[in-house]
Amino acid sequence: MTKGDLPALSIAELADLLRRREFSPTEALGALEDRINAVDGKIGAYLAHDLAAATAEAEKADVSLPLGGIPIAIKDLINVEGQQCTCASKILRGYRAPYSATVIKKLRAHGAIPFGRMNMDEFAMGSSTENSSAQITRNPWDLSRVPGGSSGGSAAAVAADIAFGAVGTDTGGSIRQPAALSGIVGFKPSYGRVSRFGLVAFASSLDQIGPLTKTVHDSALLMNAIAGHDSHDSTSLNAPVPDYTKNLGRDLKGIRIGLAKEYMIEGIEPAVKSAVMTAVKQLGSLGAEIVEVSLPHTDYAISVYYVLATAEASANLARFDGVRYGHRAEKVSSLFEHYARSRAEGFGAEVKRRIILGTYVLSSGYYDAYYLRAQKVRELIRQDFVRAFEKVEALVSPTSPSTAFKLGEKTTDPLQMYLADIFTNAANLAGICGISLPCGFAQSESGKKLPIGLQLLGKTLDEARIFQIAHAYEQGTDWHKTRPALEPMAA
Amino acid sequence: MAGELDVAYVAQLARLHLTADETQLFEKQLSEVLQYATKLREVSVEGVEAAAHAVPIFNVFREDKACDWFTAAEALSNAPRKANNLFIVTKVVE
Numbered sequence: 001m002t003k004g005d006l007p008a009l010s011i012a013e014l015a016d017l018l019r020r021r022e023f024s025p026t027e028a029l030g031a032l033e034d035r036i037n038a039v040d041g042k043i044g045a046y047l048a049h050d051l052a053a054a055t056a057e058a059e060k061a062d063v064s065l066p067l068g069g070i071p072i073a074i075k076d077l078i079n080v081e082g083q084q085c086t087c088a089s090k091i092l093r094g095y096r097a098p099y100s101a102t103v104i105k106k107l108r109a110h111g112a113i114p115f116g117r118m119n120m121d122e123f124a125m126g127s128s129t130e131n132s133s134a135q136i137t138r139n140p141w142d143l144s145r146v147p148g149g150s151s152g153g154s155a156a157a158v159a160a161d162i163a164f165g166a167v168g169t170d171t172g173g174s175i176r177q178p179a180a181l182s183g184i185v186g187f188k189p190s191y192g193r194v195s196r197f198g199l200v201a202f203a204s205s206l207d208q209i210g211p212l213t214k215t216v217h218d219s220a221l222l223m224n225a226i227a228g229h230d231s232h233d234s235t236s237l238n239a240p241v242p243d244y245t246k247n248l249g250r251d252l253k254g255i256r257i258g259l260a261k262e263y264m265i266e267g268i269e270p271a272v273k274s275a276v277m278t279a280v281k282q283l284g285s286l287g288a289e290i291v292e293v294s295l296p297h298t299d300y301a302i303s304v305y306y307v308l309a310t311a312e313a314s315a316n317l318a319r320f321d322g323v324r325y326g327h328r329a330e331k332v333s334s335l336f337e338h339y340a341r342s343r344a345e346g347f348g349a350e351v352k353r354r355i356i357l358g359t360y361v362l363s364s365g366y367y368d369a370y371y372l373r374a375q376k377v378r379e380l381i382r383q384d385f386v387r388a389f390e391k392v393e394a395l396v397s398p399t400s401p402s403t404a405f406k407l408g409e410k411t412t413d414p415l416q417m418y419l420a421d422i423f424t425n426a427a428n429l430a431g432i433c434g435i436s437l438p439c440g441f442a443q444s445e446s447g448k449k450l451p452i453g454l455q456l457l458g459k460t461l462d463e464a465r466i467f468q469i470a471h472a473y474e475q476g477t478d479w480h481k482t483r484p485a486l487e488p489m490a491a
Numbered sequence: 492m493a494g495e496l497d498v499a500y501v502a503q504l505a506r507l508h509l510t511a512d513e514t515q516l517f518e519k520q521l522s523e524v525l526q527y528a529t530k531l532r533e534v535s536v537e538g539v540e541a542a543a544h545a546v547p548i549f550n551v552f553r554e555d556k557a558c559d560w561f562t563a564a565e566a567l568s569n570a571p572r573k574a575n576n577l578f579i580v581t582k583v584v585e
Binding site: 094095096098099190191192204205231234235237297299300302303304306307314318321322323324325326327328332334335336337338339340341343344347349352353355356357359360363366370372373374375376377378379380382413414415418429430431432460 | 495496498501502504505506507508509513517520521523524525527528530531532534536539540541542543544545546548551553561565566568569570571572578580581582583
């Protein structure tokens with residue numbers, strides 16, 4: 001093994017090498033930097049990264065800690081003191097975080113080095129990362145396609161071996177969907193399992209921070225670091241944190257996995273459907289019992305999601321007033337103009353669209369018809385899952401109805417973009433946990449491999465069981481071992 | 492329900508200046524989204540309690556205890572305009 005081989009390693013593999021002192025954290029960071037310089041010009045995953053600051057941390061790293069000396073990429077909406085935190089928005093250009101999020105403190109307490117600010121859809125609003133005000137990010141498997149979103153920079157970086165792992169956020173699928181489209185593992189913890197303190201809020205009742213990694217084991221390792229109660233987040237769950245690696249390697253005997261008949265919709269790409277059904281058979285052959293279940297309110301999840309998420313976003317984004325931080329318009333003649341122009345100049349089109357929709361559904365005369373009704377249907381969706389989880393330990397589905405789509409394909413049609421979240425939204429509404437992991441490839445018309453994601457959903461706080469099932473499937477297949485063929489750029 | 496969306500009025504409520512083109516485009520696009528969302532009317536929600544969020548946590552209290560937080564300089568570190576350790580705001584009263 002040479003230094004140049006290090007970026008391809010998983011977190012667990014690298015931690016092992018560092019602990020045995022075969023390489024130093026500074027060498028690992030240097031190797032990662034070389035690889036970023038060689039290939040990120042093609043991908044566009046990083047908005048910024050501070051090698052000097054990370055090197056200072058690497059030199060002092062304690063490799064006896066679980067993540068000692070491991071660089072972890074951070075989606076550009078989680079505050080790391082002294083670093084930019086722009087949410088890929090013009091309105092926060094130049095912003096420097098004056099404090100660190102709880103997840104960052106926890107990662108550092110486990111020895112990790114936050115390294116890199118990853119591209120995303122502006123304020124996490126989108127499913128393709130094309131809504132970034134800074135740059136587009138390309139899918140490492142096919143550079144003409146999107147990596148998914150909104151954590152697209154994080155997912156593409158892990159897939160392209162320019163990050164060992166990343167921490168992103170999932171409000172309606174923003175970890176799981178880009179993980180699926182980029183061929184990696186993405187985990188959304190139960191609502192309240194990971195502190196949101198220091199995360200720039202999009203939709204507070206739905207947002208959750210979670211890991212994007214090369215393997216299920218790595219995902220569990222990152223969850224061991226970031227999960228837990230935080231008195232700074234009043235929605236944080238005060239429940240013991242298990243060792244998420246404890247069930248890895250256990251078989252699936254006695255595990256019941258539900259297949260929801262409502263998820264067998266038209267509009268799933270044939271290659272996706274066939275890969276997922278093959279995976280379901282494989283879960284059966286690994287010892288799980290496959291049970292048909294019903295989630296009767298599935299068809300309403302996207303409507304509920306886009307009413308509630310935009311309503312919450314319109315309230316959360318009211319803080320961008322051009323006074324305390326963020327862009328401020330010049331030469332205004334009134335306070336109203338100060339607000340209206342500062343915000344117009346700072347926000348991109350999708351953010352504006354969602355502020356308008358969210359303000360509308362909360363406005364007098366429409367509140368009951370949209371917002372209140374959506375909250376009630378949300379409760380019915382939550383109850384669907386409670387009932388399903390009386391019969392099964394996990395639910396299985398595709399993560400996304402399609403593989404990675406072409407850049408520009410859906411940008412003019414917001415509704416089509418919203419429908420890309422059809423299998424992921426409901427988990428956020430119900431507050432349950434879920435994972436996406438690789439389960440096969442489709443082939444593009446130009447012969448490129450396009451990854452397919454398998455989604456497993458589990459009940460609230462049953463993260464360890466979801467990791468067990470996902471790990472058993474992963475270890476029984478080779479999908480996660482296939483990497484995109486990325487030629488380094490000519491120097 | 493759909494078809495009643497007056498984007499220019501809502502933009503005023505949201506303190507968001509929109510160009511005429513944006514107003515027209517959003518009216519078309521968001522009317523489609525609202526049209527899609529009319530399916531929520533099909534659901535019987537009688538007697539269903541509205542879920543503000545998905546976990547049963549209510550009234551989280553903490554001790555009312557002073558602790559260190561930002562200094563004025565830190566709080567002002569990202570302010571677009573500041574002077575004398577204060578934020579400069581746009582004139583509110585004439």
